[in-house]
Amino acid sequence: MAVIHNQTQKNIKDVILKDQFHLKYNDKINLGAFYTPQRYVNIVWQMIKPFIDEKTIVLDSSCGYGNFFDYNISCIKKANDIDIVACNQTKNNFPQIEVYNKNALFNVNRKIFDISDNDELIIIGNPPYNDTTSIIRNEIKRYPIEIDSDIKTRDLGMSFLLSYAKLNAEIVCVLHPLSYLIKKSNFNLLKNFTANYKLIDGVIIDSGTFKETSKGISFPIIIALYIKDIRGMDYNYILNYKFTTIDKKSFSLNDFDFISNYIDKYPIKNVKHNDTDILFWTMRDINALKRNRTFMGEFGCNTIIVDKNKLDYYIYVDVFKQFSYLIPYYFGNLEVFINNELFNKYKDYFIYECVMRNNFLEKHISFNKNISLQKANEVIIDYFKSLLGQHYVY
Ligand SMILES: C[S@@+](CC[C@H](N)C(=O)[O-])C[C@H]1O[C@@H](n2cnc3c(N)ncnc32)[C@H](O)[C@@H]1O
16 A cells, blocks of 8 residues: 555545646645646756666655656655645655655755665755745735744745755755846855755746746746755856756856946935935846836835936836847846947937836936937847847847
């Protein structure tokens, strides 16, 4: 009889399920339960294959229905999920696999999965990624599950990465938002992981290709291969890393000149504002820019007071938002970037396009009235073609 460690067995349905049909939408959000398509699972196994022999233990500590074990290779396979129905389904789909039903973030150590210190451990999977402090959908995002204090962060997925370091895995090959690596504040939160692991391969995929998550704006997910390395990696390593997408496009963060080199992205605390100020919404990444406003009427804790000497750069950001449909999903978590020389050459057209949509700017900036909107659009599109090169979205 198939055993699931730690829980009594419930009825197992007699079908192969690959999506988490049993969860209601809110539970899916809370558990981050969006299951991985086979084509991505195959990429993971291709990456870890060189490191596997028959004695290697391959663990998915948040296995869902066990999609990651739909691959024919000999090694010891272990699966775990906090959700008993998912565990039952994994056992049903893959009877030969050891299945555990534990909270993978609590009391993290090898023993809970019957793994000894001498075992070669590879961790695979697609852990839940959820901002546990998110205010956006706070009413449905609740994660009342206990997490070891040394791996507690604001995002479940980052806690999972830290748990892999705690399990002292030799190799980690998982899907996670690219933002964990490229946003410096996230990278810093992952210190215990990044101090011990090095990214050696990675493929970027589109979150929109997961059936359940395609509702919002797409963001980049990386299928990342990490190897244990006592030198770890610092943020400079990430800045220079050549990222590759599933469609074979590649880029490094160091390729870009970012808008924060020209203007402040965040509000300055305790400043007094007056009626003649121009106000602008806080700038985060490109995906946030797509969702948020730019120029705005009312002052609040998220508003920047525009330095009028640099108004042209705020105009740039506003136009960038307008044309952001030309930017591919994999740049969604970058901040706004710029080719400063080219922008200065075409600046009149940016200003014209922006003023036509934001008439109040007329009194703050002089602009060339002899430009047509059609011409401005053409020039701006040419600018984006040149800025983006192979990444331009047709
Ligand atoms: C994104 S799904 C991935 C499932 C599977 N790895 C796949 O890709 O098909 C995340 C899974 O993590 C599970 N989960 C969430 N929190 C967990 C925890 N603390 N411990 C173990 N599993 C957890 C959810 O129940 C869900 O099945």
